[in-house]
Amino acid sequence: MxxxxxxxxxxxxxxxxxxxxxxxxxxxxxxxxxxxxxxxxxxxxxxxxxGEPLEHLLGWAEFCGERIGVRPGVFVPRSRTALLVSAAVAVTGPAATVVELCCGSGAVTSALAGRLTTPRLVAAVDLDPTAVACARRNLADLAVPVLCGDLFAPLPAACRGALDLVVANAPYVPTTALPLLPPESRWHEAPVALDGGPDGLAVLRRVATTAPRWLAPGGHLVVEVGEDQVDELRTVLTGVGLVPEVVRDGDLGATVMTACRPACAGHRRNGPAGMAGRRTEN
Missing domain, CATH: 1.10.8 (Helicase, Ruva Protein; domain 3)
Structure with a gap:
């Protein structure tokens, strides 16, 4: 040209x-x-x-310093989700066994692969076949299996009680708020990647209530959440025996919750304290 x-x-x-x-x-x-x-x-x-998303036109989106392949219909990774990555890294020790739920393009798994110390990336999971195909291309070089199915359901039984880290950027937009999203999201991203049900927490509740059966002692669940949903999700997490903390980044406009399956009195030793520019709270 x-x-x-x-x-x-x-x-x-x-x-x-x-x-x-x-x-x-x-x-x-x-x-x-x-x-x-x-x-x-x-x-x-x-x-x-x-109104088509720029990322769909280019075939890639920038996320955590990487170019992540995307295609029409696939959720475009947002810059605010970098907080999910950094919060996950902060609570995870070396040689961690990792699963990503609601993986979309696989952007979070790709970013974690370069930031965690010798991680064992067990799988990335998504319900949408279009997203699964996209993630498989993005994660092929990492040899990460990308499974199509509902949350934990496709994982092998051997993963029960053995995961050190479960991350999920699950949909958390309330159904009634979907019409308020930018047109490029409403028209060009899969509704299953956006719609979080009546209060936005339908999927996250299922992730939270099922996670304790899959986490190893001392393992963590890390999820992105809306700021106005923190109190309700904290109640859910506490109710299933997990120990939640909130991490916020005002510059990114992002809120993340980490939740530990307690193992011993020192289970907070790898917590998110010390993340520059970010606030944490129980």
Missing amino acids: RPVSPAEFDALVRRLREAGCVWAEDESRLLVEGADSPEALAGLVDRRVA
């Missing part, structure tokens, strides 16, 4: 900005880089103006 002239680039930026793209200049540059012909660029721009 021939280089885009400054005038053509400025026109592209104006068109994206008029369509409501906040980062129109950055998006324009990425679209130009991703097109192999003027016709291809025009098509990408038309689709972006029509």
